[in-house]
Amino acid sequence: MPNPLARLARLKSGPAPARSKRAAPPPAPPGPPPRRRWPRPSFLSALALAAVIAAGWFGTRPDDTPPCPGDTALTGPACAVDGDTLSLGGHITGQRCGGGQLVRLWGVNAPESGTPGYRQSRAALQSLVEGRTVACQRIDTDDHNRPVARCCTAKADLSHTQTRAGWAWDYPKYSKGAFAAAEAEAKRDGVGIWGKGE
Numbered sequence: 001m002p003n004p005l006a007r008l009a010r011l012k013s014g015p016a017p018a019r020s021k022r023a024a025p026p027p028a029p030p031g032p033p034p035r036r037r038w039p040r041p042s043f044l045s046a047l048a049l050a051a052v053i054a055a056g057w058f059g060t061r062p063d064d065t066p067p068c069p070g071d072t073a074l075t076g077p078a079c080a081v082d083g084d085t086l087s088l089g090g091h092i093t094g095q096r097c098g099g100g101q102l103v104r105l106w107g108v109n110a111p112e113s114g115t116p117g118y119r120q121s122r123a124a125l126q127s128l129v130e131g132r133t134v135a136c137q138r139i140d141t142d143d144h145n146r147p148v149a150r151c152c153t154a155k156a157d158l159s160h161t162q163t164r165a166g167w168a169w170d171y172p173k174y175s176k177g178a179f180a181a182a183e184a185e186a187k188r189d190g191v192g193i194w195g196k197g198e
Helices: 004-012 043-058 118-129 158-164 180-189
Strands: 078-082 085-088 091-093 096-098 101-105 134-141 147-152
Touching (some): 078 096, 078 118, 085 134, 101 158, 118 158, 158 180
Parallel strands (some): 101 147
Antiparallel strands (some): 078 085, 085 101, 091 096, 134 147
16 A cells, blocks of 8 residues: 555655756857859850950951951962062962962051062061961952952951051052051061061
8 A cells, every 4th residue: 555645745745857858969169151042144145255355366456357357269278479469379489479379468658679678578468377267357359450358367456467567558549547556566666667677
């Protein structure tokens, strides 16, 4: 028979303490912030990036014209007849360039045969086209029925490069000053015909 006194003592002391629940683990330290998700590039932004890359490849031009698109009839290997004339499809025999289609570079003039700087101007143009494909955009026809064209290699506008190197000068009657800045820089630096000459 249970002891009534023991039961009374338990009632006076209050209810038995509840069993302690298992302690919760401490909260985990905060992790790195969530990675920011960048929006996917749109078609226009991808097109703009392609244009920037293309500008870097072809180089900037002082008059902001695009690279020569290349008339299929005026594209191919070439040699330099003089400092402002090419023979497209021609080749050098001895010291002479010939056998192809004569093309006059648009917007510039270079020293003529027998004048100071002629040989260097021709050699400079030859170094620009040798072993490269030249693409020309026909703009006009000269008095000798030759195409007058804007000609480029993959990395150089030939009229601009010849002028900046001092081996040709701007022909404002036709270029409207497109290469005036390049000529001024060549004069300032005393290069090509603006230096010691031949």
